[in-house]
Amino acid sequence: MPEETPLVTVARDGNSRVLAAANAVAQNLGLRPGMKLAQGQALVPGLAIHDADPQGDAAALVRLAGWCLRYAPLAAADPPDGLWIDVTGSTHLQGGEAAMLHDLVRRLTRQGLAARAAVADTPAVAHALARFGADPVTVVPPDAAVPPNLPIQALRLPPTIVASLRLMGFDxxxxxxxAARAPLVRRFGALLATRLDQASGKTFESIMPVVPAERIQARLSFVEPLLTPEAFSAVIARLTVLVCADLERAGRGARCLDLLFERVDGSLQVIRIGSARAARDVRHLARMLDERLEQVDPGLGVEAMRLVVSADDRVGFIQTFVSLADTGANSPDIAPMDIAPLVDRLVNRLGETRVYRLAPVESHVPERSVRKMPPLEALLGSRRGQGWPADLPRPVRLLDPPQPVDAMALLPDHPPIAFTWRRMRHRVRRADGPERIAGEWWKRDGEMRSVRDYFRVEDEDGRRFWLFRRGDGSNADTGDMRWFLHGFF
Incomplete structure (x- = not known):
């Protein structure tokens, strides 16, 4: 069916047939959900009509909530057209809240779904701004309430209550x-007061998460509620053994694990860990979970814990050889050269965007000659001989952007005698250079004639710097002859 065709779905309301949903083309022509079908057909001749499938839509929404578990441990359907995702403690694994929301909306758009998203401290605020906010993606500051200028429909009240409130002048x-709370509650019930308290953040609101049955998981319940980290750690050890056994039987390894703490008050606390590569080593996974226990608030106690493998990958069989004379220094559980456990712990502590490796890029301009890549990704460029020049030393730290300095030097190609950086004067004792680097004219027109002359210099205190002069020292068209500090050796 062409995209420009007005399309609606129809459901029964008593003896009448009404519009249940309308695509963007139909809405632009004036059709709205709740309108009678006969009226819609009169307004838009040639209207494409399909019967609504509420049960199918609800099932699809639940499946979509399960798909959203890639972003956070807790996700739930919010019928008829919404999703809850509890991203507490998970956004650092996605590069931050804004990056996570944009990625979520982009993926849903690729699937043909129109999506808006918001992240906030409370479900009520996120719900209101996702549906009625000005921007399709919104990150709400901490402790914010629902904006007072939003329409009362943002409170998630039944349509009959909303219609009555609008007749009373509340928009x-x-x-x-x-307004006075007591008369409103007497007329419309306690739900109105609850929604207002949720909108202001005064009332706690939990979600009932979706846990797909096909996920590898293990759950342990307790006779007495647990409160201490030591007790949680003991349970984690048992749960990881159960989960890793199932992973081994399936030939899989965990890429992401969610540990759910079911508190006696009915709420959930969740921690999530990720792995740089598929893993099923019990001690390694349990240790990463133990390191996140400080984020858990047990409240009045935890009555059950569930460990769910929210993302996994295939792992081939690994044959290990253990010498009987081995004293333990070469444990077969983690190979001596395997840095994956270290990477996993750093990522879970610092965030995914802060742990990376540098790969060479084919460029003579220093700040363009490196790129960030995942720490365990294969360095494919090195296989083609791509790398940094071995005969031209590069500093261990580059400044981005280069810092301007005041330097004294004889033109055209002498190194500086002294330079001043951040009000500190450095006398140069030794120098090497120049190393001339021309601009990449095929990338930018402004670099057609530009030149940099680099010098490695050492001051009287033994500190070594990488300086460059912008220009060749004689021709003004190649640069303005200013000096910059670009790195440290």
Whole structure:
């Protein structure tokens, strides 16, 4: 069916057939959910009509909530057209809240779904801004409430209550929140007060998460609620043994693990860990989970714990050889040269964007000659002979951008005698250079004639710097002859 065709789904409301949903083309022509089908057909001749499938839509929404577990340990359907995702403690694995939301919306858009998203401290605020906010992607500051200028529909009240409130003159949340509470509650019930308290952040609101049955998982419940980290650690050890046994039987390894703490008050606490490569080593996974226990608030106690493999990958069989004379220094569990456990621990502590390796890029311009890549990704460029020049030393640290300095030097190609950086004067004792680097004219027109002359210099205190002059020292067209500090050896 062409995208420009107006399309609606129809459901029964008593003896009438009404519009259940309308695509963007139909809405632009004035059709709205709840409108009678006869009226819609009169407004838009040639309207494409399909019967609504509420059960199928609900099942698809639950499946989509399960798909969203890639972003956070807790996700749930919010019928008829929404999703809850509890991203507490998980956004650092996705590069931050904004990066996670943009990636989520982009993936959903690729699947043909129109999506808006918001992240906030409370579900009520996120729900309101995702549906009624000005931007399709919104990151709400901490401790913020639902904006008072949003319409009262953002409170998730039944349509009958919303219609009655609008007849009374309440159009925005701010006016409703400032009105006397008791008369409104007597007329509309306690739900109105609950929604207002949730919108202001005064009332806690939990979600019922989706846990797909096909996921490898293990759950342990307790006779007495647990409260201490030591007790949690003991349970983690048992759960990882159970989960890793199932992973081994399936020939899989965990890429992401979610540990759910079911508290006695009915709420959930969750921690998530990720692995740079598929893993099923019990001690390694348990240790990473133990390191995140400080984030758990047990409240009045935890009555059950569940460990779920939210992402996995295939792992081939690994044959290990253990010498009977081995004293333990060469444990077969983790190979001596395997840095994956170290990478996993660093990523889970610092965040995925802060742990990376540098790969060479074919460019003579120093700041363009490296790129960030995942720490365990194969360095394919090195196989083609790509790398940094061995005969031209490069500093261990580059400044981005290069810092301007005041330098004294004889033109055109002498090194500086002294330079001043951040109000500190450095007298040069030794120098080597120049190393001339021309601009990449095929990338930028402004670099057609540009030149940099680099010098390695050492001051009287033994500190070594990498300086360059912008220009060849004689022709003004090649640069303005200013000096910059670009790195440290």
């Amino acid at each position: 925005q949340i701010g006016a409703l929140a400032n």
